[in-house]
Amino acid sequence: MNMTGLTRGKPSRLALMIVVLLVLGAFASPLAHAQDTVEVEAISILDNILSAGVVGVVLILLSVAGVSLIIMNAMQMRRDVLVPPELVGHVEGLFETGDYESALDACEQQPSYFSSVLAAGLPKIDRPYDEIMEAMEEAGEVEAAHLHRKISLISLIAAISPMLGLLGTVIGMVTAFNVIAISKTSPKPKELAGGISQALMTTMMGLIVAIPMTVAYFIFKTKIDSAAVEVSSTATELMEQFDDHQVQ
Numbered sequence: 121m122n123m124t125g126l127t128r129g130k131p132s133r134l135a136l137m138i139v140v141l142l143v144l145g146a147f148a149s150p151l152a153h154a155q156d157t158v159e160v161e162a163i164s165i166l167d168n169i170l171s172a173g174v175v176g177v178v179l180i181l182l183s184v185a186g187v188s189l190i191i192m193n194a195m196q197m198r199r200d201v202l203v204p205p206e207l208v209g210h211v212e213g214l215f216e217t218g219d220y221e222s223a224l225d226a227c228e229q230q231p232s233y234f235s236s237v238l239a240a241g242l243p244k245i246d247r248p249y250d251e252i253m254e255a256m257e258e259a260g261e262v263e264a265a266h267l268h269r270k271i272s273l274i275s276l277i278a279a280i281s282p283m284l285g286l287l288g289t290v291i292g293m294v295t296a297f298n299v300i301a302i303s304k305t306s307p308k309p310k311e312l313a314g315g316i317s318q319a320l321m322t323t324m325m326g327l328i329v330a331i332p333m334t335v336a337y338f339i340f341k342t343k344i345d346s347a348a349v350e351v352s353s354t355a356t357e358l359m360e361q362f363d364d365h366q367v368q
Contacts, residue, residue, distance in 0.1 A: 173318050175288035179281060179325045186277045186329065190336045193271055197340050202233040202267075202347040208354060211238065215358050220245060233263050234351045241359055249363040256355050264348050271340045278333035285326020292319025 195201075207230050214223040224242040227235035240259035241252045296316050 173288065173291070173322070175284055175291065175318075175322045176325055179284055179288075179322070179329055182277050182281060182284075183329045186274060186333050186336075189271075189274050189277075190333075193274070193336075193340050196270070197267070197343045199343075199347065202343075203350055203354070204230060204232055204234065207232065207235060212358065215361075233267070233347055234354065236263050237351050238355050238358065241355065245359075245362055249359070252359055252362060253356070256352075256359070260348060260352060260355075264344060267344045267347075268341070271337055271344075274333050274337045274340070278330050278337055281326045281330035281333065283326075285323045285330075288322020288326070289319040292316060292322065 207226065210226055211223045214220070214226065220242055224239060227239040227242070237256050237259045241256040244252045244255050293316075295318065
């Protein structure tokens with residue numbers, strides 16, 4: 121009985137070992153093939169960027185210029201710069217004491233959106249109220265236009281980046297079709313990959329540049345519009361006393 125059990129146990133163990141080896145071999149073969157495939161097809165980010173060609177270089181330069189403009193305008197478009205609270209408080213105190221000459225000097229010594237608008241109206245306080253308001257409105261429009269010109273380059277970059285991306289797409293597709301045209305046999309996918317990669321990368325890079333620039337432009341535009349409303353409201357409130365004087 122013991123000999124029979126041992127004899128039957130050996131084939132069972134042998135069969136189990138064979139099955140295990142077959143299973144391991146079945147899993148090991150695809151994994152090894154996958155590793156080989158990854159090693160062959162791996163493409164770095166730098167390779168993708170380089171495949172964008174000249175258009176890609178232009179888009180990179182535009183992105184650097186755009187980021188620089190965003191940083192510069194972010195510092196200049198702060199509320200404390202456009203409407204300095206210290207200057208507003210100081211001028212309000214001078215208006216309460218009737219020291220308009222000192223208020224004008226304070227505005228001239230600290231240039232800003234607010235000071236430029238108020239300084240346009242202070243020299244005309246002895247004239248009709250309508251002339252004071254007209255002078256301040258004109259100064260406000262000039263300052264707003266000046267600020268909008270500062271952010272116009274960001275809007276320009278946001279507008280032309282997708283167009284450059286589209287140009288790169290057309291160039292890449294033309295390159296791919298030229299490969300097909302001059303090939304005597306059916307071209308291999310690898311031969312077409314260069315043109316197709318350029319087409320897709322330039323499109324992606326154009327959008328990557330354009331989207332943040334568009335968002336930044338509208339943020340700065342909103343800041344300018346908000347500052348214009350605040351400056352107009354504050355300046356009008358300060359000058360209302362001259363309107364009452366004219367009525368009297």
